Amino acid sequence: MDITPAAPQVDLLFEVSWEVCNKIGGIYTVLSTKAKTLQKLYNDKTVFIGPDVWTEENPSPWFTECNVEGLSSWSKTAKLPEGVSVRVGRWDIPGRPIAVLVKFDGMYAVKDEFYGEMWQRFGVDSLHAYGDYDEGCAFAHAAGVVIESIIASGYGAKLTPTGRISRKHRSRIVAHFDEWTTGMGLLYVKWKLPQVATVFTTHATSIGRSICGNNKPLYDYLKGYNGDQMARELNMEAKHSLEKRAAHAADVFTTVSDITAAECEQLLERRPDVVTPNGFEKNFVPSPSKFPAARKQARDRMLTVASALTGKRMDDNTFIVVTSGRCEYRNKGLDLFLDVCDKLRHRKLCRDVLAFVMVPAWAKEARKDLTDRIAGMNDTPFVNDEQALADPVLTHWLNNPDSDAVNCRMHQLGFANQDPRVTVIYVPCYLNGNDGVFNLSYYDLLPGTDATVFPSYYEPWGYTPLESVAFGVPTVTTSLSGFGQWALKTSENYFDECGVNVIGRGDSNYESVVDNIAHSIEYLTCADEKEIKKIHKAAMHTASEAAWPKFMVYYDEAYALALSKAEERTPAAKKSK
Structure with missing residues (x-):
């Protein structure tokens, strides 16, 4: 009734x-x-x-x-x-x-x-x-x-x-x-x-x-x-x-x-x-019939950009993980996400990881050397590794590279050294479809990801993890987000039950949160096709329960x-x- x-x-x-x-x-x-x-x-x-x-x-x-x-x-x-x-x-x-x-x-x-x-x-x-x-x-x-x-x-x-x-x-x-x-x-x-x-x-x-x-x-x-x-x-x-x-x-x-x-x-x-x-409202989520094409378009673009930037060909099997939202270094957990990526270097990953930090900062312009190389790859895709571009962690030049917290932490952790298993790339611009590099909106790129991570410290609600599960993409968030708390109240806290893994976070457990999220990503890199389909279905169901x-x-x-x-x-x- x-x-x-x-x-x-x-x-x-x-x-x-x-x-x-x-x-x-x-x-x-x-x-x-x-x-x-x-x-x-x-x-x-x-x-x-x-x-x-x-x-x-x-x-x-x-x-x-x-x-x-x-x-x-x-x-x-x-x-x-x-x-x-x-x-x-x-x-x-x-x-x-x-x-x-x-x-x-x-x-x-x-x-x-x-x-x-x-x-x-x-x-x-x-x-x-x-x-x-x-x-x-x-x-x-x-x-x-x-x-x-x-x-x-x-x-x-x-x-x-x-x-x-x-x-x-x-x-x-x-x-x-x-x-x-x-x-x-x-x-x-x-x-x-x-x-x-x-x-x-x-x-x-x-x-x-x-x-x-x-x-x-x-x-x-x-x-x-x-x-x-x-x-x-x-x-x-x-x-x-x-x-x-x-x-x-x-x-x-x-x-x-x-x-x-x-x-x-x-x-x-x-x-x-x-x-x-x-x-x-799921108006802009591709229909099931259009989702495979949307996913392929997004993955091709992200892998192409990463390959051109780093000089190494990214395999189609690469595990793509994204964090996004406001550029609030601590509040949105960007500091923690970068430390998770560092921790993943020492985990038993079943697939190479490509991590994107997609948050708008004080971007100056799209990198011409990057767009030129992408244009060249469209004509003659490279197969063997080539020399990385200068500063191969940035898709757009910054006005304030020495004071941008994300940029500084990425270099401090040595991601510019291009670890063969974990690659991290900073996208410091609005992804509105005409950024000059991807030229696809964030919602166009989201279907191509394998997971998202939003380890927020201050997040009254949390649209980004909800958007993620609406696209069927499993997400990791924290108990300090409103969405995370809602997910804990409405379902079992397992990927295959709801497509969400909520990590308990407080003021005094930063390192354990890093370890737990790294473990979650490690698990997803090793999930087989049957498990991935189950997680995708569970994520979509969670999104339907949060419909307006x-x-x-x-x-x-x-x-x-x-x-x-x-x-x-x-x-x-x-x-x-």
Whole structure:
């Protein structure tokens, strides 16, 4: 029997994020993959609001300006503050949801006055703000004003044939804000629109990330940390204050995993009401019929690049392992991955290992000597070993080779010496299909890998291991990732059971984690074809269990709870039922 609760009757759902139509990080993946399921549930009742940081010379590749009934006409007559303007259209992703991009330059002129208002009303301390704080707050403030204007225009989801909300109906509106960068928008809506239900999601606390980024132990000492004190010590007072006040002011506060919920409770002093794990949409995963061709294309390209760079022909049987994601040396476990590769030199490997570190850094340009050699190989592939190119661990030249942590550690470990059994290559650029070397996207290359490793120290969720299993590629991650904890709760911790191996990690067991991950890779290099097929099938099943339609129930719970709290604030809503 289906016991999944029905989605609450939301008439209009706003979701505000700096990463709407703006692909800069993991939240873009969260929202863009969730959108298709939201469209199925609410069918154009969702309006995504993002920053208009684009120009005619550099337009957003993910946004199409077009007519949206009701909203486009509002945008032409909306009385917005000077320097604030909007564009209405569709987000070019599966589901093609409505998107409103907001130009927010005008909000800088009223910044000080607005900060004073937020201090008086909510206690947000913006006094020590620096960096991107003002930019995030200007956008969030403008987004709040835009929501206010849209609602005042009568636009809503439960519409009459004329496109207006029926006077007999009290609109059930939810405004959902993601991360501290949108916190000022939530507080503005809380102040100006008490009838609107508010939801705030922190995907990673600003102070928790800062603690880890400053090489302080987060987990052994979590119960001893005070968020306000650490914010002062790490010069994070403004962002932390805003995030904390938004979390407390929201009708419903959510985060993406149990591990981050504990972090929020300690550092923000509010336990999230609902944990909303990040699901996935498998739209870009090749179909079973197309997967063999996709895998061959990816492997051929990766082996060709490695052969050209190192001067040694890579066998088709080479075991390819990848780590990827943000270039956060400690937080994402890049340090640990390199030490695993070093450890593999001393393991009994059944296949030679080719390891790629695919993380965008301060790349200067694609290496011309590499692209020239690849072009030559396309004409006359070499069979015997040739001389390696200079610095044969890099596919792209770096602007800062002497201070890049990954590059320095690779040379320190001697990978430029080209061990015959373990080759490590650093790809310090965005793999978007036109990087100049691979010219395939990360998702085009992923099917060609034999395994992925994401040994994160700080990972509130962990999309990269989830993406991996969606492609049927076994992955190794740690118990300090939200995805890793979810996998441990939902299946047995063996490759052939779920395609995932979760390694227990803490503040004091670095070396044992290195040993355990090296053992996992060693095991996979020796797995036979029958075992590999079983692991591939198990990985795909795990991904299906993390699909958005299954995880949306947690958002339903959050929205229903937020709406009930908004109704308690507005007694008139009860009378109108």
